Amino acid sequence: MKFIGPVDKAPSNRRYIAFAGGLLALMALLAALDRLGVPETLIRFVIFAGPLIAFIVVGLAYGTVSPIGYLVGDRNVPAGLNGLAIGASLVGGAAFIGLADALRLWGAAGFLILASLAGGLYLAGFVFAPYLRRAEALTLPDYFGRKFESGFVRHLGALVLIGALLPLFLAEVEIAGWLIAAFFGLSLKASVLGVIVALLLMVLPGGMRSLTWNQAVQAVTLGVAFALPIFYFWVIGSDGLSFAGSVSDAGIAVEHLPPELQGMLSSLSSIELGALTVTVLLGTACLPHVLGRSLVVASPGGARRSFAWGLFFVAVFFAVAIAYSRQIHWQPVAGEPLSWGKAAGGLPPVLSGFLWIGAFAAVLSTAAGTLVALGGTLAHDVYSHAIDRMTPASRKVFAARLAVIMLCLLAGRFVIFPVAQVPNLAAMSFSLAASGFFPVLVLSIWTRGISWVAALAGMIAGIAGSLGYFAGIEYLGMSEIMGISPLASAVFGVPAGFLASFLVHTGEWAHKFSRRTRPPKPATNSV
Amino acid sequence: MARTIRIGFNPRTAWRTRTRLLTLIAVALLLVAGIGPLASVVTRGPIEAAGFVVDDVRAALLCLGVLVLLSVRLCRTFENIDRLIADEPDESPFAVPGRGDVES
Numbered sequence: 001m002k003f004i005g006p007v008d009k010a011p012s013n014r015r016y017i018a019f020a021g022g023l024l025a026l027m028a029l030l031a032a033l034d035r036l037g038v039p040e041t042l043i044r045f046v047i048f049a050g051p052l053i054a055f056i057v058v059g060l061a062y063g064t065v066s067p068i069g070y071l072v073g074d075r076n077v078p079a080g081l082n083g084l085a086i087g088a089s090l091v092g093g094a095a096f097i098g099l100a101d102a103l104r105l106w107g108a109a110g111f112l113i114l115a116s117l118a119g120g121l122y123l124a125g126f127v128f129a130p131y132l133r134r135a136e137a138l139t140l141p142d143y144f145g146r147k148f149e150s151g152f153v154r155h156l157g158a159l160v161l162i163g164a165l166l167p168l169f170l171a172e173v174e175i176a177g178w179l180i181a182a183f184f185g186l187s188l189k190a191s192v193l194g195v196i197v198a199l200l201l202m203v204l205p206g207g208m209r210s211l212t213w214n215q216a217v218q219a220v221t222l223g224v225a226f227a228l229p230i231f232y233f234w235v236i237g238s239d240g241l242s243f244a245g246s247v248s249d250a251g252i253a254v255e256h257l258p259p260e261l262q263g264m265l266s267s268l269s270s271i272e273l274g275a276l277t278v279t280v281l282l283g284t285a286c287l288p289h290v291l292g293r294s295l296v297v298a299s300p301g302g303a304r305r306s307f308a309w310g311l312f313f314v315a316v317f318f319a320v321a322i323a324y325s326r327q328i329h330w331q332p333v334a335g336e337p338l339s340w341g342k343a344a345g346g347l348p349p350v351l352s353g354f355l356w357i358g359a360f361a362a363v364l365s366t367a368a369g370t371l372v373a374l375g376g377t378l379a380h381d382v383y384s385h386a387i388d389r390m391t392p393a394s395r396k397v398f399a400a401r402l403a404v405i406m407l408c409l410l411a412g413r414f415v416i417f418p419v420a421q422v423p424n425l426a427a428m429s430f431s432l433a434a435s436g437f438f439p440v441l442v443l444s445i446w447t448r449g450i451s452w453v454a455a456l457a458g459m460i461a462g463i464a465g466s467l468g469y470f471a472g473i474e475y476l477g478m479s480e481i482m483g484i485s486p487l488a489s490a491v492f493g494v495p496a497g498f499l500a501s502f503l504v505h506t507g508e509w510a511h512k513f514s515r516r517t518r519p520p521k522p523a524t525n526s527v
Numbered sequence: 528m529a530r531t532i533r534i535g536f537n538p539r540t541a542w543r544t545r546t547r548l549l550t551l552i553a554v555a556l557l558l559v560a561g562i563g564p565l566a567s568v569v570t571r572g573p574i575e576a577a578g579f580v581v582d583d584v585r586a587a588l589l590c591l592g593v594l595v596l597l598s599v600r601l602c603r604t605f606e607n608i609d610r611l612i613a614d615e616p617d618e619s620p621f622a623v624p625g626r627g628d629v630e631s
Binding site for chain 1: 595601602
């Protein structure tokens, strides 16, 4: 295994099977030690630390100095493993911790949101992913820059990406900080510092390359951790306290789900719910850190297959979450802090500790995914296309690393000294991504002749429609239109984007047509 | 297939057109798959169809299952088309490809 520099071949996926086997062996060993009277605290610590060390080792082992490796993981990721990484990117900490509870609270509407998430992945896989890969882009804004040969579109794309992903990154770091603080009994400051160090060790050496193989390991960990408790309860023939009693503590779920989404979906009208569903569907299809995974495979067909595999893993995860939601009988106490005893929730210490590392892996995978997407965009689209256009390749990697470090410091600052409602802003990510990217992606891939001006107009109008509605409701005291939540503002932004692009395109076409049919000028006649 | 090609017929363009049509069909099927949970939510209760009761949970699981099956099937079809257009090598899902394309 090379520690630095590009690799000729992607790492074998047998290592992941070996990793899953190793995890199960470690659990069996610790379960045996538990029977022999080894203290529970030690067992939980070992089961938590084992996979965490594996994440860090993978991050360090796949370091690279090549821009292709750092930004798109050498483009040699197998579709199945990329699917695992896509699943891990989408699931995230909030879903791992709160989905079972949320489904119970939301009722039928929650299942509609699940279907929208899966549908968004399906849409991304068949409508966007292969064509993005075919464009040979390094980042999503890079695709716009190459397609339209315009710096304006590239930079606006970078701005939308940062606006959509930064709150998501901050929210995930905050959840990770809460988890570590609850697990080890540390202060939030110390926990966030630990999370940042872990993130840097996992991502800094290899960027997308480290991230890809790490996300696959994290997907295995979170998948096994999520599925094992229900299997355990089924084997022992008791529904116990279910998942809610073990890790899906409502203290965290209520803390981190945006207030607009807490237990109120069932009271929404069909129009309000439809708006939210459409936003989640289109937003998932355009989430840059998920869509960016289409750029790391070897071929356009591989990108499509990656999303099909990702959809399969996500569907299995959702099915298990639905099973948990039907089992939960435990009534959580909102706002009550997590404690060691509650976290155990009727599970043996090995399983309980494994659940915690599963939750932590879910948070880390999304946090690292958003971090790499942000760092790549800042280095490639902002630094090397706006600040230093003659930058050599090695400096681009350095810029990406610097951006990753700065983002981590920023996250630490914002989580410890919060200045805004990060969960609310994170929930806006879907709307912003959908409004800024969906019209331009569809028009650039599925129509011909859209100019950079039309694309720019579509992007600006989409962002203005979405953010305007959000700001109007949240800050200017505007009343909601047909009760549509500001978090579902993509239903205004996306049509606005399409309309603006269409109008500009029509204007350009009319201008061209008029020039063709216009009689030649006298000067031309004389010539 | 070569014998059936007429003068002026470009098979590559024809396959591209089929790719577009197939993508449209994929999107249409996505909407169809979404109808189950949507109907269940709109009616705010279980729906009975041909003696089979579809409640919200079943509708969601049905939707997820249909989407996964559709995506697997469509992937195979797209792969065949891709191979016809660009002679892409056949890959098993977890095959480890060699080094990817090198950027210029």
